[in-house]
Amino acid sequence: MADKTRESCLICQIVANKVPSHKVYEDDLTLAVLDVNGANPGHCFVIPKNHYPIIEQVPDQELANLFGVANKISSSIFENLKAQGTNIFVANGIPAGQTVAHFVINVIPRKENDGINLQWKPKQLTQEEMSTVELKLKEQIENIGVGKIEPIEGSKTLSGPVQAGTQPISEDDEDEDYISRQMNRIP
């Protein structure tokens, strides 16, 4: 059954090298390829090599690896493509806009007025509606035990100021500086 899934899944075909792609990164669990019809040049798909349709099915370790890679690619986009920003975008389920039955993280380089819109119009909720939602979520968290998420191995409790040396981009952080500066200027 698993084989059948893989044959009919375009992403699995890419992973198996049966469909050509532009690979940007690859390790045992994760593959990153360029979207040939990207929203902007440099738009990448970060995908698990194993076939999982939605995020809830991806095991924690694989998930951590996937987003770690997405983060590295985001850094590389800042550094090497001189982008002004990046989006990490996941569509989980059809109402969310998912079109392929294989979990994918989109990493999208951004610049001003590039025609991409990931904004929304805030919905007005009453205090009561907000409280109901809060209660429902908390109940469910208790039931399925999200509170028991254990930090991954090697993860440390962070306290105090972060040392400059812990930032991944240290060689050429001109662009990151630009972003940070912009952040600082937001009132």
Place this chain on the structure above:
Amino acid sequence: MPEQPQQQAPQQQMSEEQVKVLQEKLKNMSPEELKEFQKKQCIFCQIIAGKVQSKKVYDDEEVIAILDVNPANPGHLLIMPKEHYSIMPQIPEDEVGHIFMVAKALSNVSLRALEVQGSNIIVANGVAAGQRAQHFMVHLIPRKDNDNINFQIPQKNIPEQELKKIRDLLSKNLGTKAKEQGMPPVPVIPTGKRVVEAEFKEKKPGKKREVEKETKNKETKKEVKKSSESGINLDDIAKVLGAR
């Protein structure tokens, strides 16, 4: 390629003079001072410190999740590291992993609790990407059909030559093993639990500590049953996708 960044930010509310003074001040600060300054200025650091009220639904040593007061949909959550980072590239790798593990778990929670059929996970790094807060956050937005959210991600035709150029640029310092075609297929790691159903049945109790397993198990089962009655079932969501 974007040219050198212009000296302007769309959300600017200070006068140019004020900005200059502030920038000068920032330039002369030590990293520690800067960190403190940012924390004082950051509303989300205030929320994390409990100095500003919020509807908190999840909290652990590193991460907090609160309801967005201007939600795209009911149940819109902001998942944030407690430490102040502006953008994702500043966050240590293990912390990134943890943040998104929480996002996954909370997506699972909202699918079940709010009777929605999907979720979006969105991060904006930089003003050009739509970032408005100066504290890094992951947006988790529960989704239903016809909920009036229209994200636009246009498709552009990118010439083959440019793709190759970009691939080489991007993979430069990723420590990539990726090459052009012709690599032998990478063996898929067997997990033993590949069947979707098995994955889920295993997983929920798996998150409990041993002691609590017995009692909580019953609750979990009850909850799962309730979910499937109301038509909210992860397997269904996955299956619908598979049928496409």
